[in-house]
Amino acid sequence: MGPTGGIGSSLAFSFRRRHFLYGNPHSAASLPLQIRILRRGDQRVNVKKTGSATDPLWYKDAIIYELHVRAFADSNGDGIGDFGGLMSRLDYLQDLGVTCIWLLPFFPSPLRDDGYDIANYVDVNPSYGTLDDFRKFLDAAHLRGMQVMIELVINHTSDQHPWFKAARLAPPGSPEREMYVWSDTDKLYDGVRIIFTDTEKSNWTWDDQAKAFYWHRFFSHQPDLNFDNPRVMQEVLTAMRFWLDMGVDALRLDAIPYLIERDGTNCENVPETHVKIKEIRAVIDGEYGNRTILAEANMWPADVRPYFGDGDECHMAFHFPLMPRIYMALRQEDRLPITDIMAQTPEIPANCQWGLFLRNHDELTLEMVTDDERDYMYLAYSADPRMRINVGIRRRLAPLVDNNRRRIELLNSLLLSFPGTPIMYYGDEIGMGDNIYLGDRNGVRTPMQWNSDRNAGFSRCDPARLYFPVVMDPIYGYQVVNVEAQLSDQSSLLHWTRNMIALRKLFQVFGRGTLTFLNPDNRKILAYLRKLEREDGSNEIVLCVANLSRFAQPCSLDLKEYEGMAPVEMLGYVPFPKIEAAPYAVTLSPYSFLWLELQAAPTVDASLELSPEAAVLATVDAAAHAEATPLLDLATTIWATLLTGATLASIETALPAYLLRQRWFGAKSRVVQTIRILDWAELPGAGTPPAALFYLSISYTDGETHTYQLPLALSTGPDADAIQAAAPNSILLKLPTAEGPALLYDAVNRKDLRESLLSLIEAESSLPMRDPVTVATEAAAPASLSAQPGEAVPPAAAEKLEPKPAGTISGRKSSAFAGVRGTGALVSRTGSAEQSNTSILYGGKLIMKLFRRLQPGENPDTEIGRFLTDVAHYPHIAPFLGELDMIGPDGQPTTIAMLQGLVANEGDGWAWFLEQLAQFYTSVASVAGPSDTGCAPSFLNDASIPSDATAYAAASIEAAALLGRRTGEMHLALATETTDPAFAAEHFSGDDLDIDARRIDVQITSTLEALKRGLAQLKDLTADAAALLLSRRIELYARAHAITGTASGAAESGMRTRIHGDYHLGQVLRTPDQDYVILDFEGEPARTLEERRRKQSPLKDVAGMLRSFSYAAYSGLDAFAKTRPAESRSLEPWAKLWQNTVSTAFLRAWSETVSAKRGLIPSAPRAQALLNAYLLEKALYELLYELNNRPDWVRIPLAGILALEK
Template sequence: RFYSHQPDLNFKNPEVQKAVLGWIDFWFGMGVDGLRLDAVPYLYEREGTNCENLPETHQFLKKIRKYIDDNYPDRMLLAEANQWPEDAIAYFGDGDECNMAFHFPLMPRTFMSLKMEDRFPLIDIMQQTPAIPANCQWCIFLRNHDELTLEMVTDEERDYMYRVYAEDPQARINLGIRRRLAPLLSNNRKKIELMNALLFSFPGTPVIYYGDEIGMGDNFYLGDRNGVRTPMQWRPDRNAGFSQAHPQSLYLPLIIDPEYHYETINVFNQQNNPESLLWWMKHLLSLRKRYPAFSIGKLRFLFPDNPKVLAFITEYEDEKILILANLSRFSEHVELDLSEWNGMRLLELFGQTPFPEIKNIPYSISLNPYGFYWFLIEKTAPSRPSAERTEELTVTNEVNWENFFRKGNVYQLEKILSKYIVKQRWFAAKNKILKTVKVVEIIPFQLNDKKVFMVLVRVSYLKEEDNLYCLAVTFLPENLLETIRTQFPKAILAHMPQSNGYLIDAYFDSEFTCMLAKNIGENAKIKGENGILNAQRASEFKSLFQQKLIKECHPLKAEQSNTSININRKFVLKCYRQCSYGLNPDIEIGRYLANQQLFQQTPRYYGSLEYVSHEGEVISVGVLQQYIPHESDGWQYTIDNINRFFEKILAAPELAIKDYNIPEPDEYFNTAKQIPEKVKELIGEYGPLIHILGTRTAQMHAVLSLNTTDPAFTPEPFSTLYQRTLYQSIRGSYGRVINQFKKTVQRLDEANHALWQQIIETDRSFEEFLRKLLQNKISAKRIRTHGDYHLGQVLFTGKDFYIVDFEGEPARPLSERRIKRSALRDVAGMMRSFHYATQITLYGENSLVRKEDINSLKEWADFWYRWSCAYFLQGYMSVADHQSFLSSDIEDNSILLQAFLLEKAIYEIGYELNNRPEWVHIPCRGILEILGSSR
């Protein structure tokens, strides 16, 4: 069974055993993490047996394991026992022999399933695999240094494998096939990816044979198994970078097969190509490491009707991952019974792409030839507990639901609303202590045979100021609830079992929202108990309304502080949730820009819903705007570009950050004048497009700075009083954040604690910098601005940007949002958004960056962020230079910009400490960056 030159040791001899322990001391003393026990079933010999699996072997293994556990914790033994799994499991003992063992029979059956385009061989062997001790692990692989062994298959299966994978008899040896992974799979990239995806999906520890990560070839003419043991192909130069020796002195020659030649297939070439197999394998490894279910999860097969599709679940604690693999060379369709997870959704792990919600019907999916999916089965909005499916309130002692809206019974409605409102994403006071919820206005609507009531609700808190919220409520019978329950479960207010139906948020009722849009087109007035809801149509909407029948009104799912309705993909009805007395800036600025007709890169204003009380107080309830077809918002477009930038950097190790200038914040205006060519090459197409965004921003500010008779938009000059107010405001915010930091510092991790110390040490720098605001009178105009400007507030059409949502920061009072400010405050908001984008792409929970690459990308992230700011500012200044809303002194503009960057970062620290303490490092770094450059 073994070669004559291999040593044959007598393990019965105590001196041999002592020597073996000495060898263990030597290798573990050198820092080795584990030992592979080659042909472990044959350690001992006994006359009259085949020397396989003798009890003496197991006794000696227990002795070795105890010696290692006592002297070398965290080291491991790996058993090479080419046996059926029910036999190989003996080498785990009771968790006191080998830590791991190769799962040999799985390997050939993976290849067999792929060639047969049938999942049965894989499922069959996995179902025969017994449970193992909790402290043990299977070691799984596709190829290794030996032949693809066919010992653990039937004679018929072995004959089949020879015919399909080793047509040339010279590729066969012993009971196996001496080929590497890529040649076995005809160098088909999709097959190679699928096989590795399967390897990484099964529970256990996957092992990659050297060279398979780049698709190395083999040479079975070399004899024995040497054809799969040729030198690793590192580079396209001498000896493939494996050795500096004379090429003819190598023990085995290099691969020079034209298809796998070392000058083409090597690490250097693939490292420089982000689309290479090497990079794909790196991403696969990185993704697998994030989810424990892949390595230690419990396996459960699904059995859809299509046998060409392998489907299984691997789950560990609350983590459940669905794996789908198309074993066919053709596209395949499959329907899965996922009703066990009804109401949850599938999140595709590679792109973090959400798939449709799971329902109590077969889940339909199509797969490309040799395609596969890794899906996380998750709740519909895991990152925000408040947005998860709400627990339904059941109404007891029912009356007719319409009675809730009569004066004597409104307290029952208030009770329902008090439990409903606090669970909604648009409720902005989750950290406040609720005192009362009071209905202050009810506006009835009649829709054919259905009634809807719009209600204004005053929410009072124990200490803070009251808030006003707007909702609409209707009743829906049980048999009509399916769409709401599956797509918008948060819209359910209460269950009314005696009436066999539910109270729902009518903003998710298509019939009602279409009616609101029609009301705007008709300039309707709807009476309430204490005032009137005025539906006002812009003149431009009159002709559009007559031409278009309002139908197909669907709520947009990606919502936060408001609820928006897509109407025919022509209009958007935005319904404000948190309301205030006074005109909403979103409506006010929308009307103004529409009347000026000088800025086209924002949705056209078509009308509004405004409530006017009997006392004449105005409350903005909603606005109707143009629908803008778009590819994505600016945030997602930016995240995608940063990911591509990081891939480009990682694929070009010859690039050195020291060879590139990175602009400091106080140099932005000068740097933006001329961007170096080599920076343009690295940033790519994103730079020119962000330049366009800068010009659009300046064009918006130019229109908002026009002289007008409307006092709400008349520009006002800077004054020394305003400069002092700005100084005092930033200084006060900084002090409050420092106090907030002190209260939470003990809960911060070590890295954020260190940043806190640096912030404290910059107190003097902060004061010195801030006093620059008071040194000279700044000659510029204050104007109405966007007020909450960031990448999420622009829509990307594929070649241009539209600016949306002029509400300002919803958390601030409406009167504060209407204050005239420096246009550079918007510029600073966008630049802080660039910083957040780089940091979240690098460190975020769903980051595509491998942990081992983070350190090498930190400085490149700063490079990308700061040059993106320069591109944006370059575009901005191409329009804004010499405009009245900027100073003619570039130094004054630089001081203002840095002050607003500082103000925004201070605000962000407060937000992160309250909501995401683990992210406080982002604005902290922003502050340190500004103060560091200003010294």
């Protein structure tokens, strides 16, 4: 009763699926037809008796399962299968997917030819049950949506049939006698071949009672009926009506070519036979609906063709010659036997169908092969002469192919995908074996193997009583091969067969479509197309490829006709590469096969907006989209062609997700609405197409629009592989090309791009820019745009149509360039520390900062770098060497890259101080808390540095003091007297202070809003602090306005100069001589350029650095806590001490240094007020940043704000 019991029972349930109410899908579709028939019924004189099927062409979609009642299941324990047993197994057949059951003869019979010797046409053999049992079975099968086919053996009867008994006694010429073919001589019809060569010597047998020879094409105990006697036909029709009235859906006409004998012929296929068949068919068509007759005519296809008539004889006929040739093709690993016989197969009327089979109850007949082929087949498939019988091989499917699962699957795949209705022989779905020691063809007629119980679960009787023994050998024995075991094994042949049948039934094309062979050069590959065009205009195309070889095989298929279509592997619904004009290459593993459904290339709806949550899906989408675009030919591709139509759409679709993955993309908390490519500049000589700098306009849902720079390149082959391995995150899109997938990726990963950027500056040259609209109009783009489905064009497309003049990109170098650059080649690489911009390093000498988000106007970094290098000659910065500007059509420059000299350093200040801190915490870990944590840095008090600090953090304090001095010097340099209006120092005005206050206001508002939204994600303690902060909202505003408080405030606020703007420990480098170099005058990246270029109080930089010390103290503590969690808890006071003392040292050194220029810094109280305000602003800014990017760090700025003096 535990969970295992549950699983077991659920499995049983799962296999017992039934179409209880809905029936199969095709019958649903054809239902109205039936209704119409019924409605008209009352006007008819003769009501047609329709069968259980609703579609008159049901046999075309059928899966026929051939079984012998005797061999299937025994319900009464007499050792012989019966209808009761069969009924108990109908669920099994239904779950297997069988739609039609073909019963071998079950009529009363002496059973000397497996029931084909019938002694009474209108009854059931008592061993199998009664007529009533048959009716019950019929109803049960119909209830399950299965049709039933029975045998109509009209060529001959048993010699025990009352007709024959009467005929023997009746005088010659009497109607009784004339039921059979009699002759006084056995020389009549001389030369007619003998079919059962092993047992019969003549087609005539002498009858003592009748004193005449009687004619028999098969065994001597099976006299042939005389169809020249009209009474015979009447009797046959009576028998046929008997079964059809009962509801039987289909009849198999046995041995049909031999119905009529004519002298001088081979007595096969004589024209009168067709008259007889037409007669039978006319009765069926006239009195019944939706019934089928299947002809057994073991003939060449061309000879079988007449049995279809003009669609007015048999509905179906077996395709006998195909069967041996499939085996031959498999053994020879050559498709020729199959394609050859199919080429000989004539067209058949539209309402007719071939019946296909791999094995049946008879021998694998070799009548329809040449002598050589027969010899080959004997040698190939019947090692033991016992396996041969008559003109054939009496073996089951599995033993024929040496029980190789892959061969069985391959053969079944052919059976299920060839044009015709597949007929499966019972037991082959589980790979049953045979018993060649049984006589005649009985080796393949052993009891069905249901389970591993006694008699294989077939019967409860004494094993000796079975009609034939069950197979018991160690390989195929019922202990190993049985239904129960295979049902519980998900990977069994039974499950495989069931799935394949279900799959075939989903596609009508298999039953109804046309067949076209593809002829790949590799003859071990059999490839063919099945195609069905429906009346409603839709079509189904399936490509089947089978490898007949026992080794893997390549092949390329000519699918030009289907160019642009997308094959989808049918078993697993796996999309395959699209078909192009070039041969379609496929590799197949041994004996494998592929069923590919050719689908029209999907159209993708790109109108959906993408939200961050959808980003992951968008990548999937984009990938699918990429596959949908036509293949690119790289040799001729230029960006202009690439950026039209579908590729452009897929690039623009893929971008949102891509950007979110990039560290330099700063708007992660915003929702991207649209992205479009503004324009681009191709760099000379870097790849085909050359790598190019792209400019993207990104608009967000909040109405903001940003411009980003993204260098892109396209690579295939090994280049692409290298990129895939080295920088997978830089790949934007995979595009299918003739040379395999091409990668579109961030080109900073390319050496040639990096070099051509440097040479642009070195040569001070310029590049033209291009934009999609001009390009599109040049290339008659409206056509290519409108070729896309309407919804695939993003809304931005409309705007793009306004033409606009393109700008240029130009390089400029400073006077210092040549000196630093030197000569010789420089090896370039991208900087590993990806920040909001990307840096490229050249040979340890130069560093180029490639800006990502572009803001119109000159970048402050270049501007200040130039000023400090050329005008102020401040030594402690990286030398400014040159820049790249994008000059818009209006002449307005936008800096896109800056080149600096690389400074020898030991890492940045941040890393250095963290190292110091690590030592500091290690040394104080075992010490009790500091007696005094010092006080926060202030202009107002002159507190001494606590002794604890000097004892443990002397190096840090000293370094901070030096940094303070250098910072001060930088501010003095920035305040250098100059005529340049961009740099001249100014006095504060009231308005300036107001602007500052307002800015802080805005910062407070936006940060607190974000904090409120993000509160949920914070950890408990941090959330408490955040809540506390939120509660102090009013106080914070008050503090921001404190700087505007006094009327004279403005005058006393010192000077405004250009400042660093985003000053923190990460912006200074520690040089080997224990000094500092200051970097990156760009300002805060999130602010507008105008804001960043504003002159401000140097105290703002000081506030930045002080916050940075705070960050360092706490992140150092975090790092320490990770290694030694136990000791870190008590270190909080030490962190405070370190922060306070180091900050104080920095502030003191700084204020001493800047005091050299009078008026630059205001008086102490005023300076303190300003500093507090800036500290608040900075900390709020940090808080916002952390909320958006690193929620784990939120507590540091939060603590900083809460610790600020009130």
